Amino acid sequence: MLFSSRLTSLALTIAVIIGAPLAQAAGAAPAPAPTASSPASAANVKAPLPLDELRTFAEVMDRIKAAYVEPVDDKTLLENAIKGMLSNLDPHSAYLGPEDFQELQESTSGEFGGLGIEVGVEDGFVKVVSPIDDTPASKAGIEAGDLIVKINGTPTQGQTMQEAVDKMRGKIGEKITLTLVRDGGNPFDVTLARATIQVKSVKAQMLEPGYGYIRITQFQVKTGEEVGKALAKLRKDNGKKMSGLILDLRNNPGGVLQAAVEVADHFLTKGLIVYTKGRIANSELRFSADPADASEGVPLVVLINGGSASASEIVAGALQDQKRGILMGTDTFGKGSVQTVLPLANDRALKITTALYYTPNGRSIQAQGINPDIEVKRAKLTAEADGDNYKEADLLGHLGNGNGGADKPTTKAKAGKARPQDDDYQMNQALSLLKGLSVTRGN
Structure with missing residues (x-):
């Protein structure tokens, strides 16, 4: 799943846009009721309700309400049950409350609030899939593959993705401290402020x-x-x-x-x-x-x-x-996998994997x-300074070129303007490959 601003499962979601009312935001319309000829018709045959499991569910609710250390209302228990139902399907299915649903729509328009981190889960830890360019996360040096082991001092291991994302939510301008582990090294803290994320795609x-x-x-x-x-x-x-x-x-x-x-x-x-x-x-x-x-x-x-x-x-x-x-x-x-957003009543929605x-x-x-x-793996590029090399044209009394043209003696290279490919090994290799193709094709 994903945390990009204040929402779980946003940019990793592939929202299927097929002309629904939500098409300008996050994508797919609710699926029509399956018919006898539809692919889902066989699976849609109603089975008897699992009465024993429903009795157990009702009993668990009663026990929690009666014995839990603090009072818990029915609405909270039922919403938590729905979240659990969705979160145990796969990492990308989720129940979206009004705030989450609104932010899902905002994210695909390119402007939302948060840190600018895309995250997933690995071995119980929250893992950075990638920081978004020009956001607090990228400016703070957070890298793809970093494990977020603590959020404001609270360990993330054992928390659900939704719980971890909720802790990373907050008002724009408020600061948050993430404890990261990179490449199996020692934990280190990064403090950054939440901001309005305007993503230039x-x-x-x-x-x-x-x-x-x-x-x-x-x-x-x-x-x-x-x-x-x-x-x-x-x-x-x-x-x-x-x-x-x-x-x-x-x-x-x-x-x-x-x-x-x-x-x-x-x-x-x-x-x-x-x-x-x-x-x-x-x-x-x-x-x-x-x-x-x-x-x-x-x-x-x-x-x-x-x-x-x-x-x-x-x-x-x-x-x-x-x-x-x-x-x-x-x-x-x-x-x-493809996620479809199914709007519900009261500005809520289900985001479930459908294909x-x-x-x-x-x-x-x-x-x-x-x-x-x-x-081509990531690597650092370091430019070596030219030594005191000399060319034939530098030698006193050298012969001229019989075909004409000016001599080309050694010249000191001028410091040029920094280019993206100078510090990006993978980009540099891609550019070299394109030049090679151009030469061999006679362009």
Whole structure:
């Protein structure tokens, strides 16, 4: 599950947008009642109520109300029972109260309050899936893979995900201290203030003449449109068709399914992008590319890592199966399930897993992830200073070049403007690969 601002299970959720009243927020409509011909009809045959278990449930409620150290009202007990019912299905299903439901809708629009951390659960601990760029979490140096072992001094082990997320909630401006463990080392504290998170889902720039870069931080409702605009701007800035493009999906926890489809479609001109399988009728979906090619067929390298999840894996899987781009980096997170938001009365909702998604070649990514075509792990780049080397043109009395042209003696390199690829080993390798492809293709 996920904590991004004050809500559990947000950007790792793939919200299926199919034109429901919630379509502009988080996605899917409630499934229609199954019919005799629907995939869920066989499973929908009413079975006798489990009377013994219902009696036990009623007895437990009575015992708690009578014997618990403090008074507990029926509403609290029933809401806790519902939360327990959902939380034990899988890590991504949840009962959303009014506040959580509202924030789920806010998150897919790109603005919400919180820390900017996407989290999951590992061995009973809360684990950072990825920090969101330009948020308190990323600025504080929190990294993907960090374990959150304490929140304001309270251990997280043994708590449910919802309990941990609730403790990370709070007013904008209030400070919170997280105790982290990184790579099995000693615990250390990070104190940061909650803030309004305004996520810029798409960033783009030219790295060098001919070579562009697009980073998607998460998939929001307008991400597909933003990627289309970014491609157009890069082409304009370059003055002609680009020689290569890097699509960066690292530490992207996912988001809206339709946005992932639109992004993949910008690079594909035909064929399947993704399809889903589930029990309810409207969970059987197929998405195919249209002939338009916003990317102009530019050679493409896609960067992925363990923080690339859900919608990111849809895009990466489609481009890999269609042989449209080269995947570089490390294995992805492995979230291949679809969550549908079912609104309830009183501004509440259920978010339940209703389907699995599959890449064009029929691969389920659930709990396995996507393997890169070329594995490149994170590393630090350090530039070495040139020694006192001399060239032939530096030697006194050297011969001139018989073909004409000026001599090229040794010159001291001027300190240039810092570039993103200078400090990012994986990006540097992706750029080198694109240059190699350009040379061999005669571009």
